[in-house]
Amino acid sequence: MPRYQAVLFDFFGTLTRRVQRGAAHHVTAELLGCPVDTLTAVLDRTFYQRASGRHGTAEATLRWVCAQAGVQPSDDAVRAAVASRHRAIRADTRLRDEAVPALAGLRHRGVRTGVISDCTHELPAFLPQLAVAPLLDVRIFSVQFGRCKPDPALYLAACCRLDVRPQDCLYVGDGGSQELTGARRAGMTAVRLAAPDLAGHLVFDAEQGWDGPVIGSLSELVDLVDAVPAAR
Incomplete structure (x- = not known):
């Protein structure tokens, strides 16, 4: 069994390419x-x-x-x-090319997946139509939950719905809303996605000075999970 039983993702800027307001x-x-x-x-x-x-x-x-x-x-x-x-x-909203393969690869390994997003009413309405939707076991939307990251309640709610412990979860995000610090405080391992396209990404309360693990692409995620030995 993999060391991590679940991988939780931010949505905008993580499962998607950078977001900029269009015309x-x-x-x-x-x-x-x-x-x-x-x-x-x-x-x-x-x-x-x-x-x-x-x-x-x-x-x-x-x-x-x-x-x-x-x-x-x-x-x-x-x-x-x-x-x-x-x-x-x-x-x-444009999904990253590697989003679906990464999610599918994790699920193939028996790792559960989910999304935790600070968002307004639009994302819960259109996410079910996106290609990633069938590959997400849990969806936590701040606009429905009543709290925003880095509040630990969002992360712990995802764990509860997945029936996993925080220490058995990996959290991946671009660093908006101090989400990585929030995940770490909730007991998870947090990884920053530092994809090249994120320059100019519309982000609020961005994480500064992150000292934890960093990946440049979601394609690296499956290898990262595979590289961590299973807990004994």
Whole structure:
């Protein structure tokens, strides 16, 4: 049996390539009657409030964002903007070429897999349509869970659902939200993904000065798991 019984992944920037807001986000701003720079600034400033789900549904959250931005769109405009934002975030999401092979390789070895993501309402809605979905045994979304990384409760919830101990889990992430420190504090082994494309990645509260293991590609992950001797 492998040393690690489960590998848990961050989503954006880890299972996906770097994320940058594309042109489709301009449509959302236009629907809301809000300058795109103003909307972007509010979205950046309120990410963790939104990602923790504290403002309710996607529509209620976007209405709250509009209030922060000083605009008052109609209900129809808000509904259209919610759909537009969903499309825009989906368009920004491109899986890494090695994501599916890495997940499949781990599962072939009997290692369970999961994702822990700080995210807003869009990811839980479209992840089931992605190629990685059948290869994930557990999905922890901050917007549904009510807390964001590095809160240990997210990591421990994943362990509970997988019925594994934290010390038997490997966590892989690009380092946003202080997630690696959070995983380590929860009792896991944490590995930073430092892929070349992550320059310019949209990230909040990035991990600084990480002193733990680092890989340059998800392709290295299966070899890393294989290289660690089984616990006796």
